[in-house]
Amino acid sequence: MASVLPPPPPQRLVRALGPDHPWLAGLPALSQRLLEQWELTPERTVLPGGRTSVVVLVRQADGRPAALKLCAPSGAGARAEAAALTRWDGLGAVRSLRSDTAAGALLLERLHGEVSLRSLPEDKAMLESSSAVRRLWVPPEAGGFAFTTVAEHTGAEVERVLGRAPDDVRPLVDAALAVRDELLADAPEGVLLHGDFRQGAVLASDADRSPWLAVGPEPLVGEPAFDLARLARDRLHDLVASPGAAAATRRRVQRLADSLDVDRERLRGWALYRAVESGVRHVLAGDREDGELLLEFAAWL
Structure with a gap:
């Protein structure tokens, strides 16, 4: 498994938060912890990306594709999204595979983002x-x-x-x-x-x-x-x-x-x-x- 997140955060997110935002400074360590904890292999960061999150395409331990979403800053946004995805349970929406809402992290099934x-x-x-x-x-x-x-x-x-x-x-x-x-x-x-x-x-x-x-x-x-x-x-x-x-x-x-x-x-x-x-x-x-x-x-x- 790779030891670092592939590319840096999307510039759209950096501009939205500001380059000195503390969440961005902690992003490499947060990413690495989740990759190791959930046994994920990163492939690439989705670009141009959004203004409130980073999405990284990953492979799970069994080889199945997924998408790791890191919400910035962590907190209510990730909790609400996780709760909504759980309520929908894949009906009309992407399915959540696992989450760590305290860290603002969601592991989602992979769709065709393009x-x-x-x-x-x-x-x-x-x-x-x-x-x-x-x-x-x-x-x-x-x-x-x-x-x-x-x-x-x-x-x-x-x-x-x-x-x-x-x-x-x-x-x-x-x-x-x-x-x-x-x-x-x-x-x-x-x-x-x-x-x-x-x-x-x-x-x-x-x-x-x-x-x-x-x-x-x-x-x-x-x-x-x-x-x-x-x-x-x-x-x-x-x-x-x-x-x-x-x-x-x-x-x-x-x-x-x-x-x-x-x-x-x-x-x-x-x-x-x-x-x-x-x-x-x-x-x-x-x-x-x-x-x-x-x-x-x-x-x-």
Whole structure:
């Protein structure tokens, strides 16, 4: 077995955390400990990687492939993901083989990371997305892990992001805050949600149970419309470039709601809120171009 993790952490993660983040400094030792403890042989780090984790393709002691995911920083994120994957037990999502949530580590079945639903034509991708996400909407286990609710999650966003919105987008932010309050006031009973469901989070699989499985959940408990709100703006650059983009956006939301028996207005409201929150977050991070694109999408709704 190799004695070190193959390449260094992905630069996308380093930029997100900052090169001096203490978790990055401890990553080599953490990686080596888990490789030895779980008898894993590393093959390569998945690139370009994400902003909150490192994924290393490995071989188990019996030669079977797997993926070692190290979440940064360790803690609630890894615990919530492990709990959600255990609840789904492979139904619509990648299967967890083992975990050390105190270390932020998950050993997952290996999927085809280079092939997501984004590789399919849009209509086919949306059809497969609908099928995949529907399987994830199950009741959280009674007495089990206490997942963050949509109300709690969005409340933190209001304080952390929308409360710092520039004055020039304040009317749109006010509309997003108002629709959030309305949606939470009469929210239906919550189910377990992926939290960050999009075409790029559904990967090809060789598993007999499904050819497409979801990965990278940021699980929450809430109504299905919240999950669909992120999917509604998938391939946003293509949507913007299409003729009659505003009308096409509204039609997409309606078709998506109807295909999964979700109330159109609730999906429209959450799509508006989530696009505004994401747009403001991009603007605050200095990514004005993508931020304004997201805010334009919200205005079309």
